[in-house]
Amino acid sequence: MPRLVAALDVGGTSVKAAVYEPVPGGLRQVSGLRRPTARGGDPARAVADQAGKLIRELTESAGPLAAAGVVVPGIVDEHAGVARFSANLGWRDAPLRELLADRAGVPVAFGHDVTAGGLAEYRIGAARGFTDAAFVPVGTGIAAALILGGRPHRAGGRAGELGHLDVGHDLVCGCGAIGCLEAVASAAALARRYTDRSGRAADGAREVMAAAANGDPDAVAVLDDAVAALGDGLRQLVTLLAPEVVVFGGGLFGAGEGLLERVRRRTAERLTFQRMPELRRAELGDEAGCLGAGLLAADLVGVSS
Template identity: 55%
Template sequence: MTAHAIAVDVGGTEMKAALVAVDHDTARPLRHLRRPTPRGSDGAATADHVVAAVTELVSDLRTGAAEAVDAVGVVVPGVVDEAHGVGVFSANLGWRDVPLRDQLAARIDLPLGFGHDVRAGGLAEVRFGAARGMRDVVVLPIGTGIAAAMVLDGRLYSGGGFAGEIGHVDIGHGEPCGCGSSGCVEAVASSAAVARRYQARTGKDGTAVEVAAAVRAGDPDAQAVWQDAVDALARGLLVLVTVAAPECIVLGGGFAQAGNLLTEPLRARLDGMLAAYHRRPHLKLAELGDTAGCLGAALLATEGLKTP
């Protein structure tokens, strides 16, 4: 039986929403909406602003839906306690200990699934995408921030909401991070960091995709920034491989749109770091693109899935 959910993926830069038809082995987006993530004058995306914006997206999609909507799923970044519905901390949105699920439920009169954006996207990639059929998987979207969804022995692992924050491993480069620490993988290897560091070197504005194009064109500044990002990612992945030993690492997010420009040097760099005792993972590109978070949110909504 097909269920219909409105799914909202709250990102550090943009909010993506979709009306999704979900059955046992497929999830099909029927309508899409995108809006900038609202921020106050201080640059922080307050919970009140985000809750209001999510409510508006749900209302707009519900109003235009020919199908009856069965549930709503909302996923957010940062440290998320799914069991209690709390946004514990988000470096990119600027909130702490916010009871987001309760605040959303007070405004939305439908069953509500709530969770972490990366874990939800990882769930979708394992169910429908690049990691279909695998039991030990890390799904790593690289966008405004970097965090990993970890599937261990076939089960999504959340560690009480704290697992997978590989973007905030200190790899020793010393640059400040939005989390308040320095040396984090994310401060060099996220899409936002690549664009920011390229601008600092050249004075040119651009996205990570545009930096990738400059790398292909032979721009030495772009190549230096790119190499730093690849090295930082490899060092972060080394930690995951050593601790979790995944059979596959799925790379997603905007940065992964670079394809082989990312995977080939990253594979070589990581392989050079691994010892004989490490399990060597396959590196794959995500198949679901930037719809993964919404598809995962739809799964949380329609199946009532909870991470262990």
């Protein structure tokens, strides 16, 4: 039986794809490629068609595959094999696992991109060695992959919406609610709020963080709000689920320990009886989702290290 597995991480703008070989302690990349995400009148079929072509391309370059893992964004019900909703990709209740199975030519593991990233960080990244963990990528939005008792907690794709906890402000979120963490602490929110406050356009959250480090009062205020909101959101997460470790991903936390240390202090200040989790930066970068898809594929057919 072949030991190689394919992995596809489908994003709103591009697809990351790779072939991995399971090795002791993780996965070794054999080959990889990126392509713009396919679009079409039926977006689910367009993505499934593209996935089938990419899997064939990877087979031609790397050799026979045991299985493939495909992960997508949005609300995903892995148990049913259905992508319930994705604003970026434009589908609703798409039977993606069935569509992929018809095109892949190998067994397909289908999953959610953030959950797959969390699984990778849990098994081969910053959360390895823990039993209960949360992986929190902070980007355009804020989500959480929850690993409880060593197993992903999904609730039909509805669990882990950390970005929509109410942290007590009066801003309207893109979801329509008021007070959501995502509306003040996502990378997109930092840039947007700085532009609104200062009248000067910010080219992303890192520019705001750099301005804050240089003493820009508007940037300092916006970053202070984000840190306070993240600490308050973590307090709610810790109170309900008590993860041993919280791993932060996304470019916002990739620049160094400074922001993480501020969030750590804010969280500790807000706890009374709750267990303070270990807070760590992600180790796997933007490859986490693809690695997680590879792990799902290997698990599906029992190909292990």
